[in-house]
Amino acid sequence: MKTLVTLAVVAGLLIGLATQSVFAEQPSHRDLTPVPFTDVKVQDTFWAPRLKTNREKSLPHNFKWCEETGRFANFAKAAGLEKGKFEGIYFNDSDVYKVLEGASYSLADHPDPKLAARTDRVISLIAAAQQPNGYLNTYYTLVEPDKKWTNLASKHELYCAGHLIEAAVAHHRATGKETLLNVAIALADRIDTIFGPGKRVGVPGHEEIELALVKLYGLTGEQRYLHLADFFLKARGDKTDRQTVFGPYCQDHVPVSEQAEIVGHAVRAMYLYSGVADVASYTGNTGFIKAMDRLWNDVVLHKMYITGGIGARHQGEAFGDAYELPNESAYCETCAAIGLALWNHRLNTMHADARYIDVLERVIYNGMLSGVGMDWTHFFYVNPLASDGRHHRKPFFPCACCPTKVVRFLPSLPGYIYATAENAVYVNLFVGSTARLTVNGTPISLKQTTRYPWDGHVSLQLGIMTPREFDINVRIPGWCDKATIAMNGQPIDHLEIVKGYAVLRHTWKQDDQIDVTFPMKVQHIEAHPRVVADRGRVAVQRGPLVYCFEAVDNGGRVRNLMLDRNPDFQTEFRSDLLGGVVVIRAGVRGDRTATAVPYYAWDHRKPGAMAVWIRQDGKNRQPNVQDETWRKKLYRTLDPAKLGPSQPLTIADISTPTASYCHPSDSLLAIIDGIEPTNSCDHSVPRMTWWNHIGSAEWVQYEFDQPITVGSVAVYWFDDAPRNGGCRTPKSWKLLYRQGDQWKPVTTNAQPGTTIDRYNHLSFTPVKTTALRIQLQLKKGYSGGILEWKVQAN
Numbered sequence: 001m002k003t004l005v006t007l008a009v010v011a012g013l014l015i016g017l018a019t020q021s022v023f024a025e026q027p028s029h030r031d032l033t034p035v036p037f038t039d040v041k042v043q044d045t046f047w048a049p050r051l052k053t054n055r056e057k058s059l060p061h062n063f064k065w066c067e068e069t070g071r072f073a074n075f076a077k078a079a080g081l082e083k084g085k086f087e088g089i090y091f092n093d094s095d096v097y098k099v100l101e102g103a104s105y106s107l108a109d110h111p112d113p114k115l116a117a118r119t120d121r122v123i124s125l126i127a128a129a130q131q132p133n134g135y136l137n138t139y140y141t142l143v144e145p146d147k148k149w150t151n152l153a154s155k156h157e158l159y160c161a162g163h164l165i166e167a168a169v170a171h172h173r174a175t176g177k178e179t180l181l182n183v184a185i186a187l188a189d190r191i192d193t194i195f196g197p198g199k200r201v202g203v204p205g206h207e208e209i210e211l212a213l214v215k216l217y218g219l220t221g222e223q224r225y226l227h228l229a230d231f232f233l234k235a236r237g238d239k240t241d242r243q244t245v246f247g248p249y250c251q252d253h254v255p256v257s258e259q260a261e262i263v264g265h266a267v268r269a270m271y272l273y274s275g276v277a278d279v280a281s282y283t284g285n286t287g288f289i290k291a292m293d294r295l296w297n298d299v300v301l302h303k304m305y306i307t308g309g310i311g312a313r314h315q316g317e318a319f320g321d322a323y324e325l326p327n328e329s330a331y332c333e334t335c336a337a338i339g340l341a342l343w344n345h346r347l348n349t350m351h352a353d354a355r356y357i358d359v360l361e362r363v364i365y366n367g368m369l370s371g372v373g374m375d376w377t378h379f380f381y382v383n384p385l386a387s388d389g390r391h392h393r394k395p396f397f398p399c400a401c402c403p404t405k406v407v408r409f410l411p412s413l414p415g416y417i418y419a420t421a422e423n424a425v426y427v428n429l430f431v432g433s434t435a436r437l438t439v440n441g442t443p444i445s446l447k448q449t450t451r452y453p454w455d456g457h458v459s460l461q462l463g464i465m466t467p468r469e470f471d472i473n474v475r476i477p478g479w480c481d482k483a484t485i486a487m488n489g490q491p492i493d494h495l496e497i498v499k500g501y502a503v504l505r506h507t508w509k510q511d512d513q514i515d516v517t518f519p520m521k522v523q524h525i526e527a528h529p530r531v532v533a534d535r536g537r538v539a540v541q542r543g544p545l546v547y548c549f550e551a552v553d554n555g556g557r558v559r560n561l562m563l564d565r566n567p568d569f570q571t572e573f574r575s576d577l578l579g580g581v582v583v584i585r586a587g588v589r590g591d592r593t594a595t596a597v598p599y600y601a602w603d604h605r606k607p608g609a610m611a612v613w614i615r616q617d618g619k620n621r622q623p624n625v626q627d628e629t630w631r632k633k634l635y636r637t638l639d640p641a642k643l644g645p646s647q648p649l650t651i652a653d654i655s656t657p658t659a660s661y662c663h664p665s666d667s668l669l670a671i672i673d674g675i676e677p678t679n680s681c682d683h684s685v686p687r688m689t690w691w692n693h694i695g696s697a698e699w700v701q702y703e704f705d706q707p708i709t710v711g712s713v714a715v716y717w718f719d720d721a722p723r724n725g726g727c728r729t730p731k732s733w734k735l736l737y738r739q740g741d742q743w744k745p746v747t748t749n750a751q752p753g754t755t756i757d758r759y760n761h762l763s764f765t766p767v768k769t770t771a772l773r774i775q776l777q778l779k780k781g782y783s784g785g786i787l788e789w790k791v792q793a794n
Contacts, residue, residue: 027281027282027349028281028282028284029280029281029282029283029284029289029350030281030349030350031349031350031351031352031421032348032349032350032352032419032420032421032426033349033419033420033421034345034349034415034416034418034419035415035417035418035419035420035435035436035437036173036415037105037108037109037173037411037412037413037414037415038108038173038174039435039436039437040414040415040417040418040433040434040435040436041109041414041433041434041435042109042413042414042417042431042432042433043432043433043434044431044432044433044450044451044452045432045451045580046431046432046451046452046453046454047413047431047432048432050376050410051106051109051110051410051411051413052110053376054102054106054376054406054407054410054411055106055109055110055112055115055411057375057376057377058102058372058376058377058403058406058407058410059099059102059103059106059115059407061376061377061395061403062095062099062102062400062403062404062407063099063118063122065395065396065400065403066095066096066099069087069088069092069396069400070087070088070092071087071088071092071093071095071096072096072122072125073087074086074087074088074092074093074129074138074139074142075093075096075122075125075126075128075129075138076125076128076129077138077142078129078138078141078142079125079128079129081125081128085142085143086138086139086142086143088398089398089399090139090143090155090156091139091155091156091159091160091206092138092139092400093136093137093138093139093160093163093164094156094159094160094163094401094404095400095401095404096122096126097160097163097164097166097167098163098167098401098404098405098407098408099404099407099408100119100122100123100167100171100180101163101166101167101170101171101408102404102407102408102409102410102411103115103118103119104119104167104170104171104173104174104175105170105174105408105411105412106411107119107174107175108173108174108175108411109411109414116175119171120179123171123179123180123183124179126164126180126183127179127180127182127183129141130183130186130187133190134186134187134189134190135148135187135190136161136164136183136186136187137157137160137161139155140155140157149194149200149202152202152203152204152205153205153246153250154205155205156204156205156206157204158191158204158206158208158209158232159204159205159206159207159208159209161187161188161191161209161212162208162209162210162211162212162213162271163208163212164180164183164184164187164212165184165187165188165209165212165213165215165216166211166212166215167180167184168180168181168183168184168185168216169181169184169212169215169216169218169219170408170412172219173219181219184216185216185220188213188216188225188228189224191209191228192224192225192228195228195231195232196227196228196231197231201235201241201242202235202242203232203235203236203242203246203252204232205246205250205252205268206250206265206267206268206271207236207250207251207268207271207272207275208271208275209229209232209275210229210232210233210271210272210275210276210278210279211229211271211274211275211278213225213226213228213229213232214226214229214275214278214279214282215278217229217282226279226282226283229275229278229279230279230283230285232275233256233272233275233276233279233288234255234256236251236252236255236256236272237251237252237253237254237255237256237258237259238255247264248263248264249264249265249268249316249318250264250265250268251263251264251265251268251269251272256272256276256287256288256291257285257287257288257290257291258287258291259291259294259295260291260294260295260298261295261298262295262298262299262303262319263318263319264316264318264319265311265316265317265318266310266311266317266318266319266331266333266336266339267311267317267333267335267336267339267401269319269339270310270336270338270339270340270342270343271339273292273295273343274339274342274343274346276288276291276292277292277343277346277347277350278346280292280350281346281349281350289350292347292350296344296347296356298322299319299340300359300634301632301633301634302322302323302634303319303320303322303323303324303325304340304359304634305325305330305332305367305385306362306366306385306525306527306539306541306546306612306635307332307337307362307366307367307370307383307385307546307599307612308337308340308341308359308362308363308364308366308367308368309330309332309336309337309366309367309383309385310332310336310337310340311331311332311333311336312324312325312326312330312331312332313331314329314331314382314665315683317331317333317336318331320684321684322530323528323530323531323532324684325527325531325533325534326533326667326670326673326675326685326686327384327385327386327533327534327611327612327613327669328384328385328386328387328388328667328668328669328670328686329384329665329666329667329670329686329687330382330383330384330385330386331382332367332382332383332384332385333381333382333383333402334367334368334370334371334372334379334380334381334382334383334402334405334406335401335402335405337363337367337368337371337383338363338368338405338406338409340359340360340363340367341359341360341363341364341368341409341416342409344356344357344359344360344363345357345360345416348360348419348428349419351499352421352426352499352501353499353500354428354475354476354477354478354499354500354501355478355499355500357428357429357475357500358475358477358478358479358500360416360428360429361429361477361544362544362546364413365453365544365545365546365598365600366544366545366546366599366600367383368406368409369600370383370599370600370602371383371402371406372393372403372406372410373393373603373604374578374579374601374604377395378392378393378394378395379393379394379395379396379397379402379403379406380393380402380603381394381397381399381402382665385548385599385611385612385613386609386610386611386612386613386669387602387603387609387610387611388609388657388658388667388668388669389551389607389608389609389610390607390662390664391603391664392603392607393603413429413431414433416428416429417429417431417433417435417448418435418437418446420437420438420439421471422440423439423440423470423471424439424470424471424472424473425437425439425444425446425470425471425472425473426473426475426501427448427460427472427473427474427475428475429475430448430450430452430453430458431448431450431452432448432449432450432451432452433447433448434446434447434448435447435448439468439470440468440470442464442466442468442470443464443465444462444463444464445462445463445464446460446461446462446463447460447461447463448460449461452543452544453543453544453545454543454573454581454582455520456480456517456518456519456520456543457515457516457517457518458474458515458516458517458518459513459514459515459516460472460474460513460514460515460516461511461512461513461514462508462509462510462511462512462513463510463511464508464509464510464512465510467507467508467509468507468508469505469506469507469508470505470508471503471504471505472504472506472508472514473498473501473502473503473504474501474502474504474514474516475500475501475502476495476497476500476501476502476518477518477543477544478500479523479541479543479544480518480519481519482519483495483502483516483517483518483519484516484517485502485504485514485515485516485517486514486515487504487506487512487513487514487515488512488513489513489515492504502516518543520542520543521542521569522540522541522542522569522571522584522586523540523541523542523637523638524538524539524540524541524563524567524616524637524638525538525539525540525541525635525636525637525638526538526539526616526619526635526636526637526638527539527613527634527635528630528633528634528635529623529624529625529627529630530625531634532673532674532675533613533673533675533686534613535620535621535622535623535674536615536616536619536620536621536647537613537614537615537616537619538563538613538614538616538619538638539612539613539614539635540569540584540586540596542571542582542584545582545598545599545600546598546599546612547584547596547597547598547599547612548596548597548598548599548602548610548611548612549561549594549595549596549610549611549612549614550597550602550605550608550609550610551606551608551609551610552605552606552608553594553595553596553597554594554595555592556608557609557656557705558609558610558611558614559609559611559653559654559655559656559669560649560653560654560705561588561589561594561611561614561615562588562589562614562615562616562617562649562653563586563587563588563589563594563614563615563616563617564586564587564588564589564617565616565617565618565640565643565646566640567586567587567588568586568587569584569585569586570584570585570586571583571584571585572585577597578597578598578601578604578605579601581597581598581601582598583595583596583597584596584597589617589649594614599612609656615653616638616643617643617646617647618643618644618645618646618647619638619643619644620644621647621674651704651708651710651791651792651793652672652674652790652791654704654705654706654708655672655702655703655704655705655791656702656703656705657669657671657672657688657700657701657702657703657789658700658701658703659688659690659698659699659700659701660690660693660698660699660700661690661693661698662688662689662690663688663689663690663691663692666686666687666688666689666691666785667686667687667688668688668700669686670685670686670687670688670786670787670788671688671700671786671787671788671789672702672788672789673686673788674788675788676788677716677787677788679756679757680716680717680718680719680720680729680756680757680787681718681719681720681721681722681723681725681756682787683720683723685787687718687785687786687787688700688718688785688786689718689727689783689784689785689786690778690783690784690785691726691727691783691785692726692783693778693783694726694778694781694782694783695778695779695780695781695782696777696778697775697776697777697778698775698776698778698784699773699774699775699776700773700774700786700789701771701772701773701774702771702772702773702789702791703770703771704769704770704771706770707768707769707770708768708769708770708793709766709767709768709793709794710737710766710767710769710772710791710792710793710794711763711764711765711766711767711792711793711794712761712762712763712764712791712792713735713761713762713772713789713790713791713792714759714760714761714762714788714789714790714792715733715753715759715760715762715774715786715788715789715790716758716759716760716786716787716788716789717729717730717754717755717756717760717784717785717786717787718784718785718786718787719756719784726782726783727782727783727784727785728778728779728782728783728784729754729755729756729779729784730754730776730777730778730779730784731754731776731777731778731779731780732752732754732776732777733752733754733774733775733776733777734752734774734775734776735748735752735762735764735772735773735774735775736772736773736774736775737767737769737771737772737773738769738770738771738772738773739767739769743773743775746762746764746765746767747764747765748762748763748764748765750762750763750764759788759790766794772791774786774789
């Protein structure tokens, strides 16, 4: 074993450093200290089975895939233990580190000799692959040994190093072992000899090293790591000592302290701002802190989905413009949602404000949990809020960041439930659990019992040897409009609420009990009127859970669902459905009842359409975008009294689009979403394309729920010639209607148009039909697509 641990770390090990650092000063600009994951045991019926299944199924599944895809073998080859070439993508090392981090959290929760031995074997390969000077990256060792540190923008050396450090810190805290910690310290020391003041000035294209270095500082107390993290953050966007910057995609366009709008790759942004929050919690950098406030407001008020998903655009896996939140074409990478949770947890510890945990809770019950299937071996990379039935989870991905991210985040959940302050305990999440913590030197045990998120009752029982006066602060979730709290059976009439927490000040004694009740009524939520995709629509939420409507529960279709003006929501716990869920039933137009299930549980039964946002009777599809009541809000509970007159269903409401093919990152529903393009190359609106079908014959059609009489259509073609893309307007097209089992051409004297930057109208002799089809021929050497297709009834 390499003896690379500093004297401070060795000393720390001798006095039990496994639970917390005794060398790094506690962050002076952090109001809360999280209770470590090692001191919390989850014992409920919702998360505990998931932690168990993550340990028993997801971790072995990810180990297996890392082995089969050559990720482990890369380390053996770099160590000279095996012969062969590097396998996979240049950042594949990071997936191994994330799996090890997840394994470490799981070992802390549940000692497992088999998992520990498997983890140790992989760590031995990693240690063997490290070079004598501390350098470690199997891609560069095997493929480009003479080009280390030459492509910080793209090749992820520092990103991989950061994930190694995070895994090492977690492994040490969970097990007390120093095997992986030795490797991480050696690599961090190597990086510190290359980058920093008076050395090389550079930043990683994909952020991660910054937050990892702060974690390493927190464990070892070595100031160099904190200073290096601070250096990387201050160099980002600063052109003073750098000839080139990487631009907005990497949040490298202006200095961090000057940033005000959240832009670029969503995952990178979350890693960056988590690191910024970490550094600021130690240094108190006011520029960083103010930037975090501005950026948090921007994402939460303008760019976050109701599920906690972020990153609207497939292109660049990036944030879009303000209120650009399409549903079926939403990207919402699982990694990005997890990153948002990590950032908000850090902001909560800095400011002791419950609004950050509200966001974290929204993520973990919706945008994160949807990313893993109930078998725990299939995963979503992308998490749309509507689907035509083609989107499904997969066992693994060539770029495997999401499965490995889930497997490391979930077992860390115990560390987000509780926190402490100087004379207070904070209850952030409502998860059945036991915790050991200390307040002003007094050891306390806390037992939480609840069926949350299905039930809103939470019971907290204290264990304390000597009575002590301190505060217990219970978060009141942002979705809850009226909570009730009783102490030892006596209701508290007037709650003191500070930053979203109910402050319970008391001289606590053994077996004192707090009972909290959050009424879990069903809410229908509306989005800001500037969110074009959600106009005239509502979403359904109960407690922290966002719901969705699946075709399998609703007669095979969801697009034509319209909630009654005053839906009588009914709830039922179904132990036999989707692992046990509360389903919601509500009246919809046509004297029918629609059924909704939690969003996280969709795509586990018969494939079919899904929608989070559905039509609401009386909800205006052309709202006032200047409505000042929306100030500082992106979502709010719908007030039925403000609904307008009933509106008839449009042709779009009763149409279902299908096509010969649609690119997976595009959306068939785009052609019917009513979002108006500004030109044929408008990349800010959803589209459907036949990419990469080149020069072929294709079709797209509308299926109508009932026969209708139509006499004209208008088509807005997608053409990305201005961007040198591969899509053009078609060579030719014609319109067909269905008569019985046959497709027949409409009768018209007009030539179907292919003009760019406007609608191409085609009038014809009216026909009564249940379907229309555009049949087209793509131009030689090009594909094509449609931004909008309108049908006019006669």
